[in-house]
Amino acid sequence: MARQGRSIFALTVPTFLWLTVAVVLPITVMFYFSFLSASPFGTKPASLTLDNYATFFTKDFYSFLAWRSIKLGLLVAALCALIGFPAALVLSHRLSGYWREALLLLVILPFWSNALIRIFAWTMVLREQGLVDQAVHAVLPWAPSVGILYSYPAIVIGLVHSFLPYMILTCYISLQAIDPSLVDAARGLGARDHTILRRIILPLSFPGLAVGAILTFVPVVGAFMEPRILGGRQGITMGTVIEDQFTEVFNWPLGAALSFILLGIVLAILALCYPLLRARFRLG
């Protein structure tokens, strides 16, 4: 017993150390910063204060931004689900063998490319005289310019592209796990495709859809690269404002406080969804 306890201890210590160094320490430090009246390492002496948190609640600008970021997160998660679920369905239930593997690889491929390069590639595609614009004009020469770079849709396109693989993979995994004889059984009982989708496949793959939505929603709410590069003046989000506090304005305490508020909002939303998720996950 004692020996087993020791070996478990020995096995888990590296993990805990790593978590402490990589996650707990920085977050604790940031949490501390968020209560300072001035940037650390600065010339002004810093004291403890709640002002940074108060700023969020006194200036409408910040709550407006937070709401905008949440809406962006919901929109991107919804679009990812709308595109990703059917894609995963085709991958798991319509294709097999070579084609399935090839397409899965294509889905995962964006993971292996640098995010920055991916986003800049989108600027080439979306700007005026960009690929989309040229393609449209090749067919319809008289059409007005359709460059949508530096707009809200451009941000959404970039984000959906970045996070779609998560959605496809989580949906694919839970769709794969559905016993094909359930689909046969439903069909034999008289159900048609849309009924099978609604009453068998969707409920049984809901966990994948939910995990995919969370994996998309959470990072999108705090995203700053896509809004900044693809959004131009439209690209002000909670994420970019926080980034500015660290890189441009050097107001680390405010940046840290806003981060924690955003984290709190996201956790609150997930907590609200938790009872629903738990009920659906249990059916497994």
Add this chain to the structure above:
Amino acid sequence: MSTVEIRGVSKRYGSVAALDDVSLEFADGEFFGLLGPSGSGKTTLLRSIAGFVEPDRGSIHVGGEEIARVPIYRRDIGMVFQNYALFPHMSVSDNIAFGLSVRGIGREEIRARVEDALKLVRLEGYGERRPRQLSGGQQQRVALARAVVSRPRVLLLDEPLGALDKNLRQQMQIELKQIQRLVGITTVLVTHDQEEALTLSDRIAVFNQGRVIQAGTPGEIYDSPRSAFVADFMGEANFFIGRVARRQGDEMQIVLDDGAAVMASGPSRLAENAAVRLVVRPEKMSISASEASIPPHHANRLAATVEQVVFMGSSITYRLNCAGAEVSVYQQNQDPPRAAEGGAVWISWRATDTIPVDD
């Protein structure tokens, strides 16, 4: 009318002929057993009837109607899958109600019919449970209730009892038969348990390598197998090889390879001097300690030595050596054992119990 007519159905998967020119007819209300070794095409035939498999050739008629162009959801055929395929996210009631609700039947009627179906399979009070919370036998009954509740024209059962232990299996066999009689539905049962097929079926078809080897009533299949394969597959069989020495009407004398003569009686296509393989069922043979005590109506008698005596409870199995061939004999456990291991005995049987078969 829910007769099923299968005419010349073939299905290939690559180089494998899963079904090879299969023709069968299931009468209205009949309980038909499909029996055969693994990979012989039983499931493929069932799935062809249900519509999950599209045959390469041949036609299937249900109630006189060709169903090749009828989509699965309108075929009106109930199926119980080997693994039951119950919907894990629905309650037992919702599972049973599924087929009714997709047909747009009213809520009240669904409730009443689900209630009836639960009663039929003796699961009243289990409606709110999830399939996971049921035992194997109970899940099997839910699958059966789900398949029959919409009163399909044909019920297809793919090894429905395969996952159950022996006792539960026998109990479920009885229930299955009762339910089928009650509902009166044309039923096709796939199994590779020959006892199950014999117990449940009105008629049986024995499959091998995608072909129907023989079809008939359980009695015909068991007592008059036409081939060595069927004889061997349906229970234990003793084989003898010989040559037809003499024929007179239905009476035949066969000389075995070791020179012993055996009588067979019954219709046969064999000509004199033809090579023949004979089957004798172990329970049709008797063992006698001396030639004098052989039952007088037993026309066939061979000397043998006992190699092994196996006590089986209700019966005793003797394994004997008869001129180099291995022979099994079953005797009811009524009399004291007639021979001990190593003893010299006589085995005997009636001429009508000698079955000539094709190779």
